[in-house]
Amino acid sequence: MPAALFTWIPTMVYVAGIIFSYAVYYWYISSRTTYPPGPKPLPLIGNLLQIPTERQEEVFAEWGAQYGDLVYINVLGQPMMILNSLQAARDLLDKRSSIYSDRPRFVLLSEMMGWKNASTHMRYGPRFRKHRKFINQTFNQRAVSAFRPLQEKATSVLIEDLVHEPDAFLDHLRRFAASTILKITYGRDVTSVDDQVVRLVERAASLTSETPSAAGNLVDFFPIMKYIPTWAPFSAFKIRAEEVKKAVDAMMEVPFQQVVDDMNSGIAVPSYTSMLLESHRDPAGSIAFEDEEDIKGSAGTLFAAAEDTTVASLQTFILAMLLHPAELKKVQEELDQVVGTNRLPNIDDRPSLPYLECVLKEVLRWNAPVPLGMPHRLMGEDFYKDFYIPSGTTVLANIYAILRDCPEPDAFIPRRYLDDDSLPDPHGTIFGFGRRICPGRYLAESNYWQLGAAIAACFDITKCLDQNGQDVNATYDFSHGFIRRPKPFKCNIKPRPEMKALLDSIASHK
Numbered sequence: 279m280p281a282a283l284f285t286w287i288p289t290m291v292y293v294a295g296i297i298f299s300y301a302v303y304y305w306y307i308s309s310r311t312t313y314p315p316g317p318k319p320l321p322l323i324g325n326l327l328q329i330p331t332e333r334q335e336e337v338f339a340e341w342g343a344q345y346g347d348l349v350y351i352n353v354l355g356q357p358m359m360i361l362n363s364l365q366a367a368r369d370l371l372d373k374r375s376s377i378y379s380d381r382p383r384f385v386l387l388s389e390m391m392g393w394k395n396a397s398t399h400m401r402y403g404p405r406f407r408k409h410r411k412f413i414n415q416t417f418n419q420r421a422v423s424a425f426r427p428l429q430e431k432a433t434s435v436l437i438e439d440l441v442h443e444p445d446a447f448l449d450h451l452r453r454f455a456a457s458t459i460l461k462i463t464y465g466r467d468v469t470s471v472d473d474q475v476v477r478l479v480e481r482a483a484s485l486t487s488e489t490p491s492a493a494g495n496l497v498d499f500f501p502i503m504k505y506i507p508t509w510a511p512f513s514a515f516k517i518r519a520e521e522v523k524k525a526v527d528a529m530m531e532v533p534f535q536q537v538v539d540d541m542n543s544g545i546a547v548p549s550y551t552s553m554l555l556e557s558h559r560d561p562a563g564s565i566a567f568e569d570e571e572d573i574k575g576s577a578g579t580l581f582a583a584a585e586d587t588t589v590a591s592l593q594t595f596i597l598a599m600l601l602h603p604a605e606l607k608k609v610q611e612e613l614d615q616v617v618g619t620n621r622l623p624n625i626d627d628r629p630s631l632p633y634l635e636c637v638l639k640e641v642l643r644w645n646a647p648v649p650l651g652m653p654h655r656l657m658g659e660d661f662y663k664d665f666y667i668p669s670g671t672t673v674l675a676n677i678y679a680i681l682r683d684c685p686e687p688d689a690f691i692p693r694r695y696l697d698d699d700s701l702p703d704p705h706g707t708i709f710g711f712g713r714r715i716c717p718g719r720y721l722a723e724s725n726y727w728q729l730g731a732a733i734a735a736c737f738d739i740t741k742c743l744d745q746n747g748q749d750v751n752a753t754y755d756f757s758h759g760f761i762r763r764p765k766p767f768k769c770n771i772k773p774r775p776e777m778k779a780l781l782d783s784i785a786s787h788k
């Protein structure tokens with residue numbers, strides 16, 4: 279009998295070993311299926327009612343302070359995660375970009391409002407890679423240096439316009455942004471913000487961003503709603519979506535068709551669109567339908583993605599200089615010393631202007647133009663810091679919160695970048711992360727630098743006062759939405775006396 283017992287011992291040890299290993303494995307998995315923390319959801323609707331329609335980035339930052347770097351919520355069953363630290367954004371969106379680079383399904387925007395061929399909304403896959411390849415060919419770091427003469431000319435035009443019509447500074451900034459991107463994309467010269475294509479794009483963008491009705495918001499969660507007939511109750515969103523689609527189609531179609539017509543007549547100016555059309559034509563001159571849709575869609579996206587963001591960053595620069603005249607003065611002293619007063623600064627001067635660099639960084643930190651970036655979608659389940667993140671989670675990087683991770687985040691202190699070289703450069707954050715990082719960032723950065731430097735060199739920016747010596751702007755604030763920009767404000771933009779000779783010569787060359 280004891281001998282028989284001994285023969286069972288190895289088997290029992292083996293079985294016990296299996297049970298133990300399974301228990302450890304089960305404990306490990308279940309301990310790791312803890313979701314990241316977040317505000318308590320309600321049954322069925324989840325955290326829907328806790329998400330504000332405005333100032334989302336600020337509320338998400340408050341949640342970050344309460345729950346930590348990762349905040350997990352769900353909206354009508356759709357899991358969402360907000361990343362409130364640079365570390366988390368880098369670890370997930372950059373280092374694990376192979377699974378974090380999809381976009382959520384945008385039923386309202388892509389499938390109903392006509393943005394289906396837009397690069398910004400493209401699902402991860404071969405078509406996404408094709409769009410990125412198209413865009414990178416023209417907008418990579420080396421290629422954008424070819425646009426320098428265009429940027430410098432557009433800068434001179436803006437300076438001249440600011441001398442003559444300083445109060446219309448916002449229109450001048452819009453024209454600067456529009457003229458550079460439309461010239462590159464379609465070879466089109468824009469002389470005024472009343473240009474037909476500028477109006478088409480601005481109409482499509484503003485109709486798209488107007489707050490949709492509740493039913494419009496719901497269709498992203500219940501795609502079946504897109505089949506509601508237009509005579510049925512709650513179908514107003516569908517009629518509106520059709521109106522937006524007409525505007526988006528026109529925005530994509532009209533400038534594209536002009537390039538095609540010009541190419542057919544042999545008068546096309548080389549551009550992003552003409553170059554891609556040329557390289558995708560077969561020997562008989564025709565082009566595959568999908569290629570045409572991708573060229574048209576990516577081109578149409580470029581202006582929509584470039585104009586508002588560029589204007590918002592420059593508007594914020596002007597506001598910061600208005601509110602912090604001592605900083606403007608320091609930048610002007612540096613510019614006078616390095617560049618002098620006989621020419622405008624150019625990008626070659628950049629390494630010699632460290633204080634200007636600090637001011638430009640601080641402006642972007644103070645108000646990141648796209649505070650929540652664009653949503654990424656996780657393509658498989660993931661574990662991070664012992665938290666479980668389910669497949670299909672929508673992931674938002676809270677760029678606003680990330681840039682506030684520094685001493686006195688509300689204060690405008692450009693020196694912070696000289697005093698502490700461990701502070702992350704906002705240029706590495708405001709353009710998003712991973713494989714979806716903004717492909718227009720090199721153009722955006724050089725436009726921003728070029729114009730910020732030129733405006734600081736040429737103008738003093740001061741408050742507009744009423745008869746009682748009071749500031750005509752009661753408050754200064756930012757508008758809240760996908761783009762965060764200063765709310766409209768007035769200011770005096772006056773040529774600096776020491777720049778008079780240069781400004782006269784710019785005017786005479788116009």
Ligand code: HEM
Pocket residue numbers: 397398399400410413417459579580581583584585587588591647648651652653654708709710711712713714715716717718719721722
């Ligand atoms: C200050 C100016 C700009 C800012 C702050 C900005 C910011 C951003 C951000 C945050 C994203 C989302 C990145 C992500 O998903 O992680 C993005 C995407 C994009 N941006 Fe920009 N952008 C700017 C200018 C431009 C310009 C000038 C262009 C075109 C030349 C451009 C074209 C695009 C495109 C096509 C995408 C979509 C990329 C994709 O989904 O793969 N942007 N941008």
